[in-house]
Amino acid sequence: MPEYRSAADRKTILVGKTICRLAAVAPWAWPLIGKSVGRFFDRAAAGWDERTAAGSAGHLATLAAGLDSLEVKPERVLDLGCGTGAGTLFLAREFPRAGIRGVDLSESMISQAQAKIGLDPEGRVSFRVGDASKLPFGEDSFDLVTQVNMPVFFGEIARVLRPGGGLIIATSLGEQTPFSTPERLIRRKLASHGFGELNSGAAGEGTWVSAKLEGSG
Numbered sequence: 618m619p620e621y622r623s624a625a626d627r628k629t630i631l632v633g634k635t636i637c638r639l640a641a642v643a644p645w646a647w648p649l650i651g652k653s654v655g656r657f658f659d660r661a662a663a664g665w666d667e668r669t670a671a672g673s674a675g676h677l678a679t680l681a682a683g684l685d686s687l688e689v690k691p692e693r694v695l696d697l698g699c700g701t702g703a704g705t706l707f708l709a710r711e712f713p714r715a716g717i718r719g720v721d722l723s724e725s726m727i728s729q730a731q732a733k734i735g736l737d738p739e740g741r742v743s744f745r746v747g748d749a750s751k752l753p754f755g756e757d758s759f760d761l762v763t764q765v766n767m768p769v770f771f772g773e774i775a776r777v778l779r780p781g782g783g784l785i786i787a788t789s790l791g792e793q794t795p796f797s798t799p800e801r802l803i804r805r806k807l808a809s810h811g812f813g814e815l816n817s818g819a820a821g822e823g824t825w826v827s828a829k830l831e832g833s834g
């Protein structure tokens with residue numbers, strides 16, 4: 618399998634980063650662009666894994682490194698912007714007893730993710746269409762929230778994560794990732810949403826930030 622590579626040109630990177638900044642600083646404005654973003658990824662879903670090497674060691678390296686930093690044993694995990702489910706299924710392998718939910722705006726991405734698990738009689742892993750800016754889950758629903766190459770909605774993550782729960786925000790290509798948020802901005806927003814124990818690093822070609830929501834739960 619080829620290494621995780623982006624065919625993204627400079628314009629795509631610029632547009633992606635602008636969208637991520639908007640999500641971070643003005644999440645209330647997301648309804649203005651969310652539908653277009655979903656349509657974009659509906660079109661991009663066919664052949665996604667082959668084009669991006671989603672699921673390869675390179676693609677998952679930052680998620681794995683973020684997990685090492687957190688040292689958590691979650692029972693309920695949420696993977697935001699799960700795309701075709703590569704990261705979600707990695708989490709399911711890492712935590713064989715946990716319930717894992719993958720959520721994505723794009724129906725086509727979710728169909729591809731769903732096809733990878735078929736009918737899961739235990740319902741341990743499931744995928745659904747949903748918007749990370751307005752999650753269909755109650756407060757304190759998860760012990761761990763992850764996301765790879767995805768805009769960050771800090772308020773919603775803090776709402777659905779239980780106190781003491783862990784968060785990983787990862788990119789596969791660092792600065793070259795279109796859907797990436799500057800680490801300085803991530804750190805500032807995490808602090809203002811009640812997160813502590815912030816760590817960050819690089820792995821493969823990407824970067825990760827991990828944190829825990831303060832409070833013991």
Ligand SMILES: C[S@@+](CC[C@H](N)C(=O)[O-])C[C@H]1O[C@@H](n2cnc3c(N)ncnc32)[C@H](O)[C@@H]1O
Pocket residue numbers: 651654655658659669671697698699700701703704720721722723726747748749750764765766767768796
């Ligand atoms: C660059 S792709 C990354 C997919 C996957 N995490 C990966 O690394 O292969 C970004 C994904 O985030 C999804 N997405 C973007 N905004 C979202 C939102 N507000 N809520 C849920 N998913 C979203 C897109 O539909 C797309 O599938």
